[in-house]
Amino acid sequence: MSRLAGQVVLLTGGGSGLGRAIVERFVVEGAKLCVLERSPDKVTQLQADFPEVVVAVAGDVRSYADNELAVNTALETFGKLDVFIGNAGIWDHNASLLGTEPARLGKAYDEIFDVNVKGYLLGARAAAPALVAAEGSMIFTLSNAAFYPGGGGPVYTAAKHAAVGLVRQLAYELAPKVRVNAVAPSGMASDLRGPAALGQENMRIMESRSPEAIRAILPLQFFPAPEDFVGPYVMLASRADNRTLSGVLVNADCGLGIRGIRHVAGGLAL
Template sequence: MGRLEGQVALVTGGASGLGHAIVERFVAEGARVGVLDRSAERLAGLAAAFGGAVCGTVGDVRALADNRRAVEDVVDRFGRLDCLVGNAGVWDFGTPLVDLDDDKVDAGFSELFDINVKGYLLAAKAALKPLVESRGSMIFTVSNAGFYPAGGGPLYTASKHAVVGLIRQLAFELAPHVRVNGVAPGGIATDLRGAAGLGLAETSIASVREGLEHFGREVTPIGRLPTPAEYTGAYVFFASRGDTVPTTGAVLNHDGGVGARGFASAAGGHDLIQKLGLTR
């Protein structure tokens, strides 16, 4: 019997990348899973792969109505909700402040925070009643950027630090009825996209293969990037009801040891003086 036998989960951004791996692992552990995702095509692929164990809802995590509809779809289909996994996100591809175009700062900031932070808050709001009823849990995907610089630029890093604060505040507010925790993965080769407001909507993290290989080989102490599937055990741990009774407000730094070593080059190699047109 799987560790999540009989449980029902909802995963946002669950039709690709790490989210897809979480869905696959949860189903393998005995759970039934709802998925909120913008892509009808990818959701159809999930239905074909997992059949009746998965139900999909097309929507945008930035809309409370879409989050509510996803929760309703899950409860109507499976009768309950035990775990919310907030996972949908976008990256800024490490764009430093000096390289942020003046006309893109507002749009980039709004998009990063609307998806990475507000999307989690809205999902929590939508799922609150059924999770209180089941004495369930929330799990939010953070990042090594939630603890350390250089996992993204100032927009992404600030958004992931905000997620850590959100986890702690919700753990405080929702105790003892709902446990709230986070998983902070390190580098990962997935279809995670950049922010449209920064002109990066069609760029995926997997496309910067040379940089990922360097990160895995030279920066990550374990010597390689973990696969998406290798990150999913942490989500199963937090979702399970056996060993995690005392656990709320916790964030697992699950980054392959990056936090122990740190990033190799300060300021990412950017020549700030030159870019600002200053003289030394």
């Protein structure tokens, strides 16, 4: 397979879960990658596992300087940049409005929006000049929470809806040089964690949701692995397969759009 042969990709949050699956598949497809990853241990592991084709940078997507460093590293190492994938994110473990203390709610908003929205915005700004020069593309990771309630609490859901607006606005601003799209996966087993503001920084997504619970709400009735979602990223990044899509949200929700999320979430008793 070589659908991405010769392409250089910058990915945020590529050390585990969906990000790691994207790295593995893109390498198979012929791409070279620079990964911006917050965990130094994951940076070291990426360098060890993918010598010569992956360069990893330790940094935080909330910092423009770190995003700029990643872009410059990609350019200095591989000579160009074709694709930016904004993928780093955190989840709120369904922290509800009434179940969250007001003082924590505001802090959780700041942290989740900083990572999930500002991180995308700053990464896009850092990568945009190189992508315009290459006539490349941007791809952002959304969530089923960008379309439906129940995929997170109000803060996470609002952040993912905000990212939808960001994708559409950037697609508008950067046309005709850069295509801007998104992929919105459903739940999966990953290392996705929560905000420190809610005491969830060491809490993984599967500690509050079981494979059985995720399978039960999906019309396709299987528990997807991260690699099951990577195909749309390959298609959107490929120049051969995508010259016509921009501002498109690939809703990779395992069929949730057929009927939405149906599960009891402890609704308000009146």
